[in-house]
Amino acid sequence: MSETIHDIRRRLKQQSVTPAEINALKQDQRAGVQRLIQSYERKRLLAQKEAERFEQMAAYEKDLRSQGKEWIAGVDEAGRGPLAGPVVAGAAMLTDDFFYPALNDSKKMSPAARKACYTYIMDNALATGVGIVTAEEIDAMNIYKAAQLAMVKAIENMNQRVDHVLVDAMKLAISTPQTKLIKGDQKSISVAAGSVVAKVTRDELMERMAYRYPQYGFHEHMGYGTKKHLEALKAHGPCELHRKSFQPIKELIEQKA
Template sequence: MGKREELWQQKLQSMTVYERPYWERGELVAGIDEAGRGPLAGPVVAACVVMDPRDLILGIDDSKKISEKRREAFYDIILEKAVDCSVYIVDNKVIDEINILNAARQAFEKALAGLKVQPAHIYTDAMDIDTDIPYTPLIKGDAKVYTIAAASIVAKVTRDRIMREYDKKYPGYLFAKHKGYGTKEHYAAIRSYGILDIHRRTFLRKFLQND
């Protein structure tokens, strides 16, 4: 075993501590996470995944800690090996109507509702949800829990692909580069070309007032 694989094995052991008591009883565990809470444009996307404890994936980690290329590769592997996976997208108009926290919570709950199997327990990345299934919200859960980390990758890749499509539609805004986040380039594009129908107007109030 190489050094890198050895480190991945150690990481996998530490990241499956929460799930193992359930897996040892033959029970399923779901993880839920979102991508896109902070950007100025585009949707918030949540993914809920139930992973197979008999076929664990080496190298899974918080989506923010791995490269875009590796996220894309893991996305396909996760979908292939997951017992179940559900994704839900809440667009910018709903975010403006009910605020980003409520929109993210809605995405979590709808993603969970989309599962075909019912897990014995759910781990969320610091989100309280309305469900009859026992769940545990964990701060920085995507860096601690294997199933949340897998969900973070699915959510991030799904959202990034949406933003790359927007980049083709609105090439001057560089969405493929910044994914809708509030970079200097993004603000410069808004000043030059205006606000789009995919922008979150509630996120741009101060910008509009100061501009």
């Protein structure tokens, strides 16, 4: 008796099939089986491509380890562009056998994928750290310097010896050797992990702030200048989370002065 489509689906989902069994299933004339095989092979190809991309992104870490560097951290920030909220940096130090193929630049991941990745990083990284610089501090020093400061704080908050730092697109005022990587969150697994830590941490913070300031809808836009956010700003004016040196907030304040 032929195996049921339900059982085939279950085995494919559990990946408990051999290459020979896959070849046999390809000869099955049932349309439902053929759809299952096509879906299985698409997912397998995607997983293979993700694994290959991950290995390419691990090249900087492997090269540094070949030079005798053992404690390698990647750092990135989230929140340079929003009109409200802090800029948050994340730092991550990964084991040499760390493997999470879906890890990517946090901006390219869905919220659910980021959250799952964040949980895996927190459970499996050698160390992680977070640095937060408030809106008030951003106004006092400018966003670029604030992002640099957040990164330094994130590295310091790992409470871990660091031999080398991989930094996304910035040079930091630290004594530890560092490598500045343009689009580092797409080139280094450590920087990408830092970007996930930063993004998830900041999003959760803004979601909590939405309860304190419900009129702005921070949980929907995380402080970015969406149409809804701009309309709320015009209706209610800025709150303490808003960056007063950013337009159009600066202009709104000047108009009311």
